[in-house]
Amino acid sequence: MANVWTRLKKDKWAYIFLLPSFILFGTFFLFPVVWSVFLSLIDYQIWGSEFIGLDNYRMIATDRIFWVSLRNNFFYALGVVPLWLGKALIISALIFPFRKSIQTFFKAVFYMPHITSAVIISMIWLWIYNPPFGLLNYFLSLFGKPAVAWLGNTKTALPAIIAQTVVMGGGSSIVLISASMNGIPVHLYEAAELDGASKLVTWFRITLPLLRPTILYLVVMGTISSFQVFTQIYTMTKGGPQFSTITIVYLIYEKAFRSFRFGPASAMAVVLFAVVFCFAIVQFRWLGGEVEY
Amino acid sequence: MVKRKMPVGKIVSFILLIVMALAAVLPLYWMVCTAFQRPSLTMEFPPEWIPANPTLDNMRRFLGRPYIWTWTLNSAVVAGTVTLLHVFLAALAGYTFAKKEFIGDQFLFWLYVGSMMVPAQVTLIPLYLLMSKLCFLDTYAGLIAPGIAGPFGVFLMKQQISTLPSELLDAAKIDGCSEWALFQRIVLPLAKPGLAVLGIFTFVGQWNAFLWPLIITRSSTMRTLQVGLTLIQEEVPMQFAVLMAGATFAAIPMLTVFLIFQRYFLEGVTVGALKG
Numbered sequence: 001m002a003n004v005w006t007r008l009k010k011d012k013w014a015y016i017f018l019l020p021s022f023i024l025f026g027t028f029f030l031f032p033v034v035w036s037v038f039l040s041l042i043d044y045q046i047w048g049s050e051f052i053g054l055d056n057y058r059m060i061a062t063d064r065i066f067w068v069s070l071r072n073n074f075f076y077a078l079g080v081v082p083l084w085l086g087k088a089l090i091i092s093a094l095i096f097p098f099r100k101s102i103q104t105f106f107k108a109v110f111y112m113p114h115i116t117s118a119v120i121i122s123m124i125w126l127w128i129y130n131p132p133f134g135l136l137n138y139f140l141s142l143f144g145k146p147a148v149a150w151l152g153n154t155k156t157a158l159p160a161i162i163a164q165t166v167v168m169g170g171g172s173s174i175v176l177i178s179a180s181m182n183g184i185p186v187h188l189y190e191a192a193e194l195d196g197a198s199k200l201v202t203w204f205r206i207t208l209p210l211l212r213p214t215i216l217y218l219v220v221m222g223t224i225s226s227f228q229v230f231t232q233i234y235t236m237t238k239g240g241p242q243f244s245t246i247t248i249v250y251l252i253y254e255k256a257f258r259s260f261r262f263g264p265a266s267a268m269a270v271v272l273f274a275v276v277f278c279f280a281i282v283q284f285r286w287l288g289g290e291v292e293y
Numbered sequence: 294m295v296k297r298k299m300p301v302g303k304i305v306s307f308i309l310l311i312v313m314a315l316a317a318v319l320p321l322y323w324m325v326c327t328a329f330q331r332p333s334l335t336m337e338f339p340p341e342w343i344p345a346n347p348t349l350d351n352m353r354r355f356l357g358r359p360y361i362w363t364w365t366l367n368s369a370v371v372a373g374t375v376t377l378l379h380v381f382l383a384a385l386a387g388y389t390f391a392k393k394e395f396i397g398d399q400f401l402f403w404l405y406v407g408s409m410m411v412p413a414q415v416t417l418i419p420l421y422l423l424m425s426k427l428c429f430l431d432t433y434a435g436l437i438a439p440g441i442a443g444p445f446g447v448f449l450m451k452q453q454i455s456t457l458p459s460e461l462l463d464a465a466k467i468d469g470c471s472e473w474a475l476f477q478r479i480v481l482p483l484a485k486p487g488l489a490v491l492g493i494f495t496f497v498g499q500w501n502a503f504l505w506p507l508i509i510t511r512s513s514t515m516r517t518l519q520v521g522l523t524l525i526q527e528e529v530p531m532q533f534a535v536l537m538a539g540a541t542f543a544a545i546p547m548l549t550v551f552l553i554f555q556r557y558f559l560e561g562v563t564v565g566a567l568k569g
Binding site (some may be wrong): 004008010012013014015017018020021022025027028030031032033035036059071087089091095097098104106107108109110112113115116117118119120121123124126128130135137141167168171175201224227228233234235249252253256257260262265266272273275276280293 | 301302303306307309310313314316317318321323324325327328335336337338339382383385386388389390391394395396398401402405408410411412413414415416417418419420422423438439441442443444445472476497500501503504507508519523526528533536537539540543544547548551555558559565
């Protein structure tokens with residue numbers, strides 16, 4: 001016991017340095033994470049809460065809108081993540097042969113939408129998608145296509161939001177992939193060239209496999225952020241029309257902060273966490289494994 | 294690089310890149326363009342791609358609306374405070390994890406790293422209830438506290454500071470440097486690039502934050518600029534010129550930050566993500 005005490009005393013500066021950060025992290029992050037699981041098991045009322053076990057989960061399992069939001073969110077993630085990654089991979093491959101300054105220029109250009117807030121981007125696209133006055137319908141009218149109410153139609157609303165996310169996104173992925181591509185040893189490419197491999201074959205056989213850790217990271221992070229989509233939905237459609245764009249986080253927001261049903265909303269939040277966690281594990285299984293050059 | 298074979302391929306890829314870059318930037322250009330255009334033109338086709346008679350009217354009408362400057366100030370105060378405190382505390386904690394051994398160090402660091410997998414929205418409801426218990430609803434404290442508490446900064450700073458030579462710190466300690474002076478005089482200056490990256494990303498993230506400010510603020514005077522924009526959007530959904538003026542007004546500070554610190558953005562993204 002005395003031993004532990006002297007050890008703690010010797011390390012006291014470590015604890016002092018860590019304390020302010022940890023108090024905040026514990027209070028405003030760790031504690032809420034634990035509390036959210038607890039909240040999902042009680043019937044939360046201001047005047048006193050009651051433990052109700054899994055009732056909140058039963059409630060959301062029979063809630064049709066919750067299933068719709070899950071389905072929409074899977075659809076959104078399945079649309080956004082591959083397209084986003086594909087776009088970033090293509091652009092990274094295209095800028096790779098160019099001079100450093102040209103590479104930097106393109107990276108900066110593609111990064112610009114990334115630092116513009118989701119609210120602003122959504123406001124711009126609300127206008128682009130506007131049926132009578134928007135740019136998109138104007139472009140289509142040049143080809144003789146009739147105007148479409150992109151966000152007002154249950155069939156097009158979610159794809160429209162996906163398209164917007166893909167067109168504006170990918171900036172940081174490009175930077176990351178380019179950095180990894182620069183880390184691939186040149187002699188591998190020289191060997192491939194000597195063997196007479198075409199650029200495309202080289203990319204598929206050498207670049208892509210060696211990028212696997214980066215791609216894994218981007219897929220996991222992209223999936224996690226896709227399941228957190230909120231701002232676009234709030235600004236552009238409020239989940240409509242007829243719940244066709246409602247996503248999990250948006251539904252949690254409505255349940256918790258519009259209807260003040262904290263119990264079911266917390267259960268949804270726990271499910272969201274579970275979904276994201278499962279995705280991460282599956283993706284690590286599929287794409288994981290060491291890469292050696 | 295000059296005059297190698299396949300210049301055709303290079304030209305084709307350059308054109309492809311330009312087209313994709315235009316698609317990504319066109320909406321932003323369109324926003325700025327409309328902000329300085331006569332409002333009547335927003336309802337006319339074909340669009341005027343370069344405003345023939347640029348005007349500041351839209352911007353004036355946007356800035357003439359109530360609370361705009363209050364919201365801007367709120368956004369600046371919140372983003373600035375979170376950035377300063379978060380960077381400082383994350384550096385302190387990151388340094389401790391990087392260069393010190395103590396009981397529980399691995400477990401505590403694992404807690405931080407593990408938390409990075411948790412979507413922040415999971416904490417939303419408990420955090421709101423906690424804030425209401427603390428009487429932090431609709432206050433700066435409520436806006437700021439969760440921003441400082443996130444685990445990512447600590448992880449990033451640990452990665453950064455781990456790369457500093459331990460010999461230097463040992464030498465300073467032997468010379469009688471106190472623990473605090475060691476951190477302040479040696480670690481902080483050497484970790485400057487990492488601090489800058491974390492600071493810039495934190496500032497931009499906080500300026501652009503939406504969901505938490507939306508929930509935690511209620512009165513018109515406590516809203517942030519992003520939340521304020523959506524309020525205006527809901528009030529006058531068809532006044533595109535004013536809306537785009539507002540969007541431009543809110544985007545310009547970040548675009549400026551980006552142009553000045555571009556290098557940090559483009560290099561900073563890779564920090565902490567790649568195996569280091």
